[in-house]
Amino acid sequence: RIGEVSRCGILAKYNNVSFAKSLGTVVTERMIDTLTILLITGGTVLLQMPVFVTFLQQTGTKIPSFLHLLTSVWFYIVLFCFIGVAALLYFLRKTLFFYEKVKGFVLHIWEGVMSLKGVRNIPLFLFYTFAIWACYFFHFYFTFYCFAFTAHLGMMAALVMFVGGTFAVVVPTPNGAGPWHFVIISMLMFYGINETEAGIFALIVHAIQTFLVVLLGVYGLTALSFAGRQRK
Template sequence: MNKLIKKTLKLILPIVLGGFILYWVYRDFDFAKALDVLTHGTKWGWMLLSLVFGVLAQVVRGWRWKQTLEPLGAFPKTGDCINAIFVSYAASLVIPRMGEVSRCGILSRYDDVSFAKSLGTVVTERLVDMLCIGLITGVTVLLQFPVFTLFLEQTGTKIPSLLYLFTSVWFYIILLCGIGVIVLLYYLMRALSFFEKVKGVVLHVWEGIMSLRNVKNIPLFITYTVLIWLSYFIHFYLTFFCFSFTEHLSVLAALVMFVGGTFAVIVPTPNGAGPWHFAIISMMMLYGVNATDAGIFALIVHGIQTFLVVLLGIYGLVVLSFKKKSTAFTA
C-alpha cells in the first residue's frame, strides 16, 4: 500500500504543482481573447516552421545518443534511437524525468543494448546539456544584465528587504518550484541507492558515463550538440513571428526568455507547465508586452509545443510496435 501511495504521489504532485502555478498565473485571464488569437491571430506558417526545428532537435539528439553508445560496443539502429527519444519526451509529460529511463528500456528491449550502460550515456548527455545551458546563460546575462536584474527585482528574488520577500506572491511561486526540484533530486538519489544494491549495475552506469572519452568523432559530437541547442532556440524564437504583439521582439529578448524558460522546465511539472508560463510572461512584460498578450503567447506556444511532443511520442510508439522485440533484456 505504501508503494502504491508513493507512486500515486509521484504522479499527482507534479500535476498539482503545475496546476497551482497555472491557476495563479491565469486566475483573471481572458481565455476568450486567447481563443480568438489562436483562431484568427496566429500566423500558422511561422508556427509550422517552428515545429520543424522542434522535431529536428529531437532527431539530432537521437543521432548524438547513438554516437555515445558506439564506444560501448552498442550499435542500435538510428531509427530506434530517434523513436526512443520521441517516446522519452512524451513519457516525461506523464511522470517528469521518466523519459531518461524509458528510452534506455526501449533500446534494451529492441536492440540488446545494456540498460545500465545506456543510462550512463544519458547521464553524460545531461552533463553536456548542463554545460551548454551554463554557457548560454553566461553569455545572455552578460548581454542583457539589466533585464535579469529587473526580473529578479520584480519577482521578489532579489531581496531589498525581508518584508518585501515575504509579501511577494511571485517569490512563493519560485519557492514552490525550488521545492519541486528538491523533491525530484530526492527521488533520483533514492533511485541511485536502489541501483547500488544491484550487483554490477553501477559499474555499467559508470562505463556509460565515461563513454564520451572514446567517442570517435568529437567534432561531429560537438556539431550535434550545437545543432540541438540551436534548434531548440529557433524552435522558440520563430514563435515570436506568429503574433503581432511579439513579432517586433529582438533575438536578444528571445535569448533571455529562452534561458528563463530552460531553467523553468527543470521544475518537475509536465513539460514545465506553470513555471515556464510564469518565466516567459514575467520576462516578456519586461520588453513592453502587456500581461494579457504575454499570457496568450505562453498559453498557445506551450500548448502547441506540448501537442507536438505528444504526437511524436505516439509516432515513436507506433513505429516501435511493428518491430520485433529482442529475445534478451540486457541489464
C-alpha cells in the same frame, strides 16, 4: 523525467543495450547539456545583465538571499547530516545484502558515463550538440513572428526568455507547465507586452510544443510496435 528511464528501457528491449549502460549515457548527455546551457546563460547574462537583475527584483528573487543561505547555520547543519549519513552507509556497505547488486549496477552506469571517451569524432559530436541547442532556440524564437504583439521583439529578447524558460523546465512538472508560463509571461511583460497578450503567447506556444511532443511520441510507439513484430 520518466522519459529518460523509458528511453533506456526501449534501448534494452529493441537494441540489446544494457539498461545501466544506456542510463550512464543519459547522465553524460545531461552533463553536456548542463554545460552547454551554462555557457549560453553566461553569455546571455553578460549581454543582458540589466534585464536579468530587473527580472529577479520584480519577481521577488533577490541575489543576496542566495548569499544569506550560504551563511546560514542551518544550511551547514543539513549539509553535515547528509555527509554523516553518506559516511555511515559507506562503512556499512559490505553488511548490506544488496551491496554487490547495487555495486554492479553502478559500475555499468559508470561505463555508460565514460562512453564519451569512445566517441570517434569529437568535433562532430560538439557540432551536433550546438546544432540541437540552436534548433531548440529557433523553435522558440520563430514563434515571435506568429503574433503581432511579439513580432517586433528581437533575437536578444528571445535569448533571454529562452534561458529563463530552460531553467523553468527543470522544475518537475509536465513539460515545464506552470513555471515556464510564469517565466515567459513575466519576461514578456518586462518587454512591454501586456499581461493578457503575454498569457496568450505562453499558453499557445507551450500547448503547441507539448502537442508536438505527444504526436511524435505516439508515432514513435506505433513505429516501435511494428518494428517489434517484424523482428518476430
